Amino acid sequence: MFEITVVTGNVNKAKEVASFFEGIASVGHEKIELLEIKGDDVEKIAREKAICAYSILKKPLIVDDTGFYIKALNGFPGAYAAYVLDTIGMNGILRLMEEKDDRSAYFETAVAYADESGVFVFKGRVDGQVTLSPRGEMGFGYDPVFEVGNRTFAEIEISEKSIISHRGCALSGFKEWFLKNRA
Amino acid sequence: MFEITVVTGNVNKAKEVASFFEGIASVGHEKIELLEIKGDDVEKIAREKAICAYSILKKPLIVDDTGFYIKALNGFPGAYAAYVLDTIGMNGILRLMEEKDDRSAYFETAVAYADESGVFVFKGRVDGQVTLSPRGEMGFGYDPVFEVGNRTFAEIEISEKSIISHRGCALSGFKEWFLKNRA
Numbered sequence: 136m137f138e139i140t141v142v143t144g145n146v147n148k149a150k151e152v153a154s155f156f157e158g159i160a161s162v163g164h165e166k167i168e169l170l171e172i173k174g175d176d177v178e179k180i181a182r183e184k185a186i187c188a189y190s191i192l193k194k195p196l197i198v199d200d201t202g203f204y205i206k207a208l209n210g211f212p213g214a215y216a217a218y219v220l221d222t223i224g225m226n227g228i229l230r231l232m233e234e235k236d237d238r239s240a241y242f243e244t245a246v247a248y249a250d251e252s253g254v255f256v257f258k259g260r261v262d263g264q265v266t267l268s269p270r271g272e273m274g275f276g277y278d279p280v281f282e283v284g285n286r287t288f289a290e291i292e293i294s295e296k297s298i299i300s301h302r303g304c305a306l307s308g309f310k311e312w313f314l315k316n317r318a
Numbered sequence: 319m320f321e322i323t324v325v326t327g328n329v330n331k332a333k334e335v336a337s338f339f340e341g342i343a344s345v346g347h348e349k350i351e352l353l354e355i356k357g358d359d360v361e362k363i364a365r366e367k368a369i370c371a372y373s374i375l376k377k378p379l380i381v382d383d384t385g386f387y388i389k390a391l392n393g394f395p396g397a398y399a400a401y402v403l404d405t406i407g408m409n410g411i412l413r414l415m416e417e418k419d420d421r422s423a424y425f426e427t428a429v430a431y432a433d434e435s436g437v438f439v440f441k442g443r444v445d446g447q448v449t450l451s452p453r454g455e456m457g458f459g460y461d462p463v464f465e466v467g468n469r470t471f472a473e474i475e476i477s478e479k480s481i482i483s484h485r486g487c488a489l490s491g492f493k494e495w496f497l498k499n500r501a
Binding site: 143170172173174175180183208209210211212214218219221222223229230231233307 | 354355356357358363367389391392394395396398401402404405406410414416435449
């Protein structure tokens, strides 16, 4: 069976990919220290990471990068979402959003697949709103303050979330391409 | 005369270096698109940028990277200072600092010099406080909200600032090393 290695420090990401490719490909998991480029474009970041990882592993692999973009904050925290969560946190985001009428925001993920033919990037995006306060116990990261319809991502079961989420959409796009071109 | 190329998109940075090396070395200026690595360590970022720039130019050069670290915000905005200024701005920083008693912060610059012998990094740091509101018309970036003693960096003449600033200290360290080892 075709093998795909998910390059990540997060074993849950590898599990999610495995569930997408059940019966299609076998999914492994490796953690490599990759130098990430600075910038606000998840597609470019994922592409460079994939090139770097492939130069080390030399076997079919995927990497991903996710950004969280808030319109009223000029796109902040963008591709720096993880760093911002570690420093000012969700409370910092909510404070910056006080008195902002436009609360629209989106998540975007780029999944980059690399093999001997090159690098192929698949994007997924989900639009929603920044809530006034955190709600829900599931998920991780900004999920409690990001709502689609009237539920936050932390109020949606993981199985449902992986269908509608930015990451789920990017993985679906990749899966469709993979079935046509590699399976 | 020995030639040093300052790799930067900011002509004022090149001018500042030139003033430090008057009579010692001739200072040129080139703009190259460099992939910057993501991370919160200005020394590492400057070092990688210098390696990348030297692989292109193959002549003695310097690059630098600066971070702004606020203690009460767990080091935010750190090495992402420029991105944060472009998105949430100084007002965003002041909003995040509302009700914070500890207003201590520091600037840190790493200057990386590369030539055929390798890469050498020189750091400078200046400690101060985040003000309650912006003051002063000079300088750029976070200068109006960063005070040392009772003046903000935007209230200090450029000639004085370049002696006490993080960048000035890093350049002084480099100059001292250069006079001993390269002049």
